[in-house]
Amino acid sequence: MISTTDFEKGMVLKINNEPWQIINFEFYKPGKGGAVMRTQLKNFQTGKTLEKTFRSGDRFEEIEIDYQEALYLYADRKSAVFQLKKTQERISFDLEKVQDLIKFIKEKTEISIIFLDEKPISIKIPIKIELLVTEAPEATKGNTVSGAIKTVTLENGLKINTPLFIKEGDRIIINTETGQYVERAK
Numbered sequence: 649m650i651s652t653t654d655f656e657k658g659m660v661l662k663i664n665n666e667p668w669q670i671i672n673f674e675f676y677k678p679g680k681g682g683a684v685m686r687t688q689l690k691n692f693q694t695g696k697t698l699e700k701t702f703r704s705g706d707r708f709e710e711i712e713i714d715y716q717e718a719l720y721l722y723a724d725r726k727s728a729v730f731q732l733k734k735t736q737e738r739i740s741f742d743l744e745k746v747q748d749l750i751k752f753i754k755e756k757t758e759i760s761i762i763f764l765d766e767k768p769i770s771i772k773i774p775i776k777i778e779l780l781v782t783e784a785p786e787a788t789k790g791n792t793v794s795g796a797i798k799t800v801t802l803e804n805g806l807k808i809n810t811p812l813f814i815k816e817g818d819r820i821i822i823n824t825e826t827g828q829y830v831e832r833a834k
Contacts, residue, residue: 649707649708649709649710650707650708650709650710651705651706651707651708652685652702652703652704652705652706653704653705655670655673655685655687656670657670657671657672657673658670659710660692660710660711660713660764661689661708661709661710661711662708662709662710662711663689663700663708666691666692666693667691667692667693667711667713667764667769668689668690668691668692668698669689669690669692670687670688670689671687671688671689671690671697672687672688673685673686673687673688674686675704676701682703682704683703683704684701684702684703684704685701685702685703685704685706686699686700686701687699687700687701687702692762692764692769692770693769695744695745695770711764713762713763713764713769714762714763714764714766715760715761715762715763715772716732716733716734716760716761716763717732717733717734717758717759717760718730718731718732718733718739718758718759718760718761718771719731719733719756719757719758719759720750720753720754720755720756720757720759721738721755721756722755723743723750724743725743726742726743727740727741727742727743728740728741728743728746728747728750730759730761730771732761733758739761739768741768741770741771745770746770746771749771749773749824750771750773751804751806752773752777752804752806752822752824752827753773753777753804754779754803754804757773757774757777758774759771759772759773759774760772773824774824775823775824775825776821776822776823776824776830777821777822777824778819778820778821778822778833779802779803779804779806779819779820779822780802780803780817780818780819781800781801781802781803781810781814781815781816781817781818781819781820782801782802782803782816783800783801783816784798784800784801784810784814784815784816784818785798785799785800787812787813796811796812797809797810797811797812798810798811798812798814800814802820802822806822808822808827808828808829809828809829810829811829814829814832818832818833819832819833820832820833821833
């Protein structure tokens, strides 16, 4: 059993007999009353997110999860397909469940599949991904009214905002948690 003081990002807890992952948390001490822990949780089975507040000292059962390395193969209209590196077994997830994650990756990207009780329940992608810029409009000299950013298209079809100096053919790094440009790849 773990307490609210032991919370860490990514930890999986059993709440109401369901696995919930801690996405974010913060300690809060109001003017009166006891301290609380505000959390943002994601249900592994449904993908639903929830904001919940717990009293300081509440105790929970931590769920052990297993990560297995895999490759992202492809996505069709209904599902995304991955292949385990160890066994070559193919695993597919409903597209709705992993859509927010796979938009950042391209085919043959290494990811981790998360297993709970030997059943695949979700995927974990790297926090930073390197992608090629396939389309980038020319930067107009002196155009800093828009905050000196422009929208570029990446090799996987994703469109993101970057600084004006990024051009077609550049490789850039994106933070998959925020969906934002980080830096030009070296």
